[in-house]
Amino acid sequence: MDREEFASRVRAIQQQLYRITFGLLREPADRMDAVQEAILKAWCNLPRLRDPALFETWLIRILINECRNRQRYQRRFVPTDAVPEPSAVSDDLTELRDAILALPENLRVPVMLHYMEGYKTDEIAQMLRIPTGTVRSRLRRARTLLKNLLDHSEGRPED
Amino acid sequence: LKRNDLNRAFGPAPEEFLNRVEDTLNHLEERNMKRRYKLTTLVAAALIVALLLAGAGFAASRLKLFDYLNGSMPIVPLNDAESMIQTELGFAENELIRVAVEEGVYDGYGVLLKLNVSAVDPEKRLGSALSLAVGLATEEENVLWVSMPKAVFIDENGASARHNSVYNEDGVVVSDLTSARTAQEEDGSMSFWLSGNEMPVNVEELPLLLSVMVTEDVNAVKPEELSMELSLKRAGEARRAHLVFEDLSPFENLNFVSAEVAYTDVRGYLTLDYIYQPNYMQPLNLMFNVYDADGNALSQADGWGSDGPEGRRSERIEIQSSEETPGRLILEILDGETLAPICRVPATLEPVG
Numbered sequence: 001m002d003r004e005e006f007a008s009r010v011r012a013i014q015q016q017l018y019r020i021t022f023g024l025l026r027e028p029a030d031r032m033d034a035v036q037e038a039i040l041k042a043w044c045n046l047p048r049l050r051d052p053a054l055f056e057t058w059l060i061r062i063l064i065n066e067c068r069n070r071q072r073y074q075r076r077f078v079p080t081d082a083v084p085e086p087s088a089v090s091d092d093l094t095e096l097r098d099a100i101l102a103l104p105e106n107l108r109v110p111v112m113l114h115y116m117e118g119y120k121t122d123e124i125a126q127m128l129r130i131p132t133g134t135v136r137s138r139l140r141r142a143r144t145l146l147k148n149l150l151d152h153s154e155g156r157p158e159d
Numbered sequence: 160l161k162r163n164d165l166n167r168a169f170g171p172a173p174e175e176f177l178n179r180v181e182d183t184l185n186h187l188e189e190r191n192m193k194r195r196y197k198l199t200t201l202v203a204a205a206l207i208v209a210l211l212l213a214g215a216g217f218a219a220s221r222l223k224l225f226d227y228l229n230g231s232m233p234i235v236p237l238n239d240a241e242s243m244i245q246t247e248l249g250f251a252e253n254e255l256i257r258v259a260v261e262e263g264v265y266d267g268y269g270v271l272l273k274l275n276v277s278a279v280d281p282e283k284r285l286g287s288a289l290s291l292a293v294g295l296a297t298e299e300e301n302v303l304w305v306s307m308p309k310a311v312f313i314d315e316n317g318a319s320a321r322h323n324s325v326y327n328e329d330g331v332v333v334s335d336l337t338s339a340r341t342a343q344e345e346d347g348s349m350s351f352w353l354s355g356n357e358m359p360v361n362v363e364e365l366p367l368l369l370s371v372m373v374t375e376d377v378n379a380v381k382p383e384e385l386s387m388e389l390s391l392k393r394a395g396e397a398r399r400a401h402l403v404f405e406d407l408s409p410f411e412n413l414n415f416v417s418a419e420v421a422y423t424d425v426r427g428y429l430t431l432d433y434i435y436q437p438n439y440m441q442p443l444n445l446m447f448n449v450y451d452a453d454g455n456a457l458s459q460a461d462g463w464g465s466d467g468p469e470g471r472r473s474e475r476i477e478i479q480s481s482e483e484t485p486g487r488l489i490l491e492i493l494d495g496e497t498l499a500p501i502c503r504v505p506a507t508l509e510p511v512g
Binding site: 031093097 | 165173180185
């Protein structure tokens with residue numbers, strides 16, 4: 001894969017990359033740093049990628065690891081009450097977004113990769129290095145929790 | 160869950176984000192140069208660390224296996240623990256380094272290992288001319304690299320100090336030279352202390368895989384790997400007891416399934432099995448502290464956990480051991496993120512066997 005193809009394939013998934021960083025890092029500056037670092041790591045290590053068809057999966061794995069390294073380094077996680085960020089989306093969608101961000105990270109990441117980015121459970125298993133069965137059970141658990149969160153949110157009295 | 164709604168919920172990437180992606184892509188070669196410079200700086204920083212450690216060489220060289228336990232919440236092994244230590248557990252080398260596993264102990268619940276890594280070429284000091292990483296896993300793990308979430312590895316807090324780390328091809332931190340669990344010896348070699356308790360319990364013999372990665376090339380992302388197998392025989396017998404909580408559901412959505420403490424002469428291990436499904440605004444995850452009946456801390460909000468289905472979680476916490484099983488312990492439940500205490504739950508101990 002030459003530089004042009006590399007850049008083109010990164011550009012093609014840049015919205016995905018953004019959403020993944022959004023789900024894992026609170027600060028916009030951290031998200032940009034993480035994605036830049038992930039792209040550089042992918043570029044430096046491109047010769048080590050055995051199957052170019054897996055480029056997107058591979059880059060996302062690097063990005064998730066980079067986000068996690070940053071979380072650990074900075075000792076901070078996405079807290080449930082700290083996600084709000086100015087957005088042009090409707091209230092319903094904001095609630096949905098906040099509910100996703102309120103999930104524990106081990107559930108949030110599979111949800112984002114599966115339901116938002118359309119990856120199959122075996123692809124997610126590969127990205128997160130966990131068994132496929134674990135991905136499925138986390139998705140089940142996440143659905144239940146999301147339903148509870150959204151039901152609770154709907155039933156909440158208005159301010 | 161509709162994908163379009165979900166994607167719209169997060170909105171499009173802001174202009175600034177897209178600009179950063181574009182800028183990175185447009186300057187890949189240039190950034191590469193900067194990155195090399197950064198890595199060179201990194202190794203220079205590691206050299207400083209190595210020299211600082213060498214300055215404290217006398218103290219470092221006197222450290223022994225149980226010094227690993229002298230953390231911020233020290234655990235003092237009981238008198239008979241020294242006799243459980245096995246020595247000269249294995250040796251391996253390649254063209255760059257020699258690895259000797261000097262001491263180790265497996266008490267049926269946890270492992271402690273001390274190893275020494277030295278450079279084959281005496282001109283090369285580890286941590287400066289050579290960068291290295293050490294990892295350890297149980298036999299079942301497929302050890303291809305040192306992966307932070309895996310069972311046993313170098314000090315996690317240190318490993319996350321990314322400015323002194325080396326990454327593998329997946330972007331995972333594989334090495335850290337400023338870990339509190341490493342020390343530079345007077346002869347330039349390095350000692351590593353490894354600890355873990357996420358492994359088969361009470362097997363007679365525990366096979367382990369040790370992996371040491373080393374590189375001379377500061378730009379190498381995946382260092383060369385030297386692996387060796389070793390095994391530790393179980394030493395000593397644990398004194399076990401069930402914890403009987405006065406309240407099995409100390410707060411909403413938390414239910415204890417079982418709790419057991421095992422005291423060995425090295426340390427104590429509290430294993431908690433619980434179900435926790437947080438509601439909106441409840442802590443996302445929990446941590447635990449253990450106190451004796453007089454309120455003295457026996458642990459410090461730390462532990463190893465694994466997730467099961469339906470909110471079930473198993474957690475093992477290392478605590479100070481005890482010659483005799485106490486009649487009572489107090490478990491403190493904390494918010495896993497803020498470490499703010501939520502409540503304390505007293506428990507009586509019923510010896511097993």
